[in-house]
Amino acid sequence: HLHSFAILDLSKGSNNVTRLMRELFKSLRTHHVNLPRIAGSSDNLNMVTDLLTVAGSPDSPEGVRKGVKEAVERAKDFFLYDRKGCFSRNRGWFETIARTPDGRLVECLVIQEGPDLSVMMKQNKEFDTHEFKRPQDGDDKVRRGRLMVKIKETDKRIDPFDLNYESGGGHSVKVDGRVRKVTVDRLVFESDNQEIELGDVNYRTLWKLPVHQFECPALIFVVLRRNDARIYEMAKLSSNFQFGVQSQCIVLETFEKQRTPAQYCSNIALKLNTKLFSKSSPSLAWVANSGVWLKECETMVMGYCISRGIGSEGVSMIVASATITESFMNMTSTVKILKQKLDIIPKLVMKEITISLASNFFNQNGCLPRRVMVYRDTGSEGSFGDILASEQEGIRLGFAELLKSGMIGRFECPRSPSCIGCVFCTPKITFVVAQSNHNIRTVPSERMEGRNVNVPSGTCVDNREFIAPQCSFVPSFDLESPPNDAQVVAFEDVRQESFDFVLVAHGGLKGTSKSIFYRVLLNENFLWKASPNCSQLSRDALQQATYTMSFLYGTATKAVRQVPVIQYSKRLSNMTLAY
Secondary structure (H helix, E strand, O other), rough: OOEEEEEEEOOOOOHHHHHHHHHHHHHHHOOOOOOOHHHOOOOOOOHHHHHHHEOOOOOHHHHHHHHHHHHHHHHHHHHHHHOOOOOHHOOOOOEEEOOOOOEEEEEEEEEOOOEEEEEEEEOOOOOEEEEOOOOOOOOOOOOEEEEEEEOOOOOOOOOHHEEEEHHOOOEEEEEOOOOOEEEEEEEEEEEOOOOEEEEHOOOEEEOOHHHHHHHOOEEEEEEOHHHHHHHHHHHHHHHHHHOEEEEEEEEEEHHHHOOOHHHHHHHHHHHHHOOOOOOOOOOOOOOOOOOHHHHHEEEEEEEEEEEOOOOOOOOOEEEEEEEEEOOOOOOOEEEEEEEEOOOOOHHHHHHHHHHHHHHHHHHHHHHOEEEEEEEEEOOOOHHHHHHHHHHHHHHHHHHHHHHHHHOOOOOOOOOOOOOOOOOOOOEEEEEEEEEEOOOOOOOOOOOOOOOOOHHHHHOOEHHHHHHHHHHOOOOOOOOOOOOOOOOOEEEOOOOOOOOOEEOOOOOOOOOOOOOEEEEEEHHHHHEEEEOOOOOOOOOOHHHHHHHOOOOOOOOOOOOOOOOOOHHHHHHHHHHHHOO
């Protein structure tokens, strides 16, 4: 759902901005993005686009900031406050997402009564929208009811959420399974299945919220004349960090050069589907096969990187991302900044990161993961032991603290009541270091014909005779004896094998495609069943899961070099360091 939007034109008055936005909205509809209710038809959408477009100056940071501010304020005036009267004239309401006082994110319609902003929630969340008094009931009796719409074509009362806008100021609604045009007659209250006229009662709304609790605008479109990194960074800084609004930059010059402009707009729509994801509006850029093993039970894939500042007194920035849906495309992220340079994350810091990511996973799914796959970006061979001792133990501590907090009921470790986290009471962990700086090159054994002279996407090298000389660290996969009351069961065949592999997930035309060397330091999902229906994470299953996840990066239509959880972490760290 794209409930509302703002438009900032930094192209210095190009005549093609209107055509660009028209093509983009056409592609958004093709990608099943629901546009604002008021923009139900093409004519309405063109009118809304013209009213919301703000021309800004790209010549200075202050000019960009002022442009973003004006675009955001204009969007709020149009959607939230209905200053242009579009909603009131069309007898409708602005639909958006709001945070209620108890912390819930709900879809709602905005009701403006005087200077206050109130909300009407969907019937399955909160039926009543108003409370009122009828003269015949006396002064002490207060009744509650829901605002409904009466239409002339039928005697039925229509819920405002079911009313859609049509061009020319009309409406449509689904009646008896068919969409038909209707004429709004009047508004009434429904209370105890009775119809009460608004003019017969004194009423007031039940749910009043401050302005900052509403999502408006949901996103700001920034139109750039050309691909200028300086203007791009200024626009992102202003929208994301100063005004807290997601942004999507569009390069007008690229759009104009396309033979098929719709293809460029379609690529933008893929990004927007990922950015518009929320718990109340789950969206995907595309549906891809993430592999059988990942979907067997609740699994969280986590990735993180360490970025360092410049200079001897720089900082270390730890950025972590984790998947929170079974599609493995939607992420949650967290950032920790330490005022020291380090190569290994302290145990307590890793614990805080894990609690943050796992809490968001719980909020999305209502449960904690049973299995965790961890991908760490880079790491020297000599530090693998310390990485396991500090970072993997920190992840275990984080899950143990969440379980002890009573998040999913009473918790007790079968090994010991004083246990601070072990394989028998916390999710099973597979810990992988993704080394990008190595001296391994993968090239075809025979000369390839045509432009492509690289190995194809998905090339994997796991030959033990080749891998072993590259590795001095040998992990241990010993099977512990479980306590008597432990609920976990070991797999039958747990003979030790090598899990390390070299993977070229992406394709390449020029140069030599650089592979990622995945070093598996711990694989509890090979040893223990996280649930009765779980299969073993063998070497082949791990390679397949890693490769298929490379196609789940929302801003790229092909496989990326590293798994997306690391890609997103690196991207966020670059943004944070820059801003």
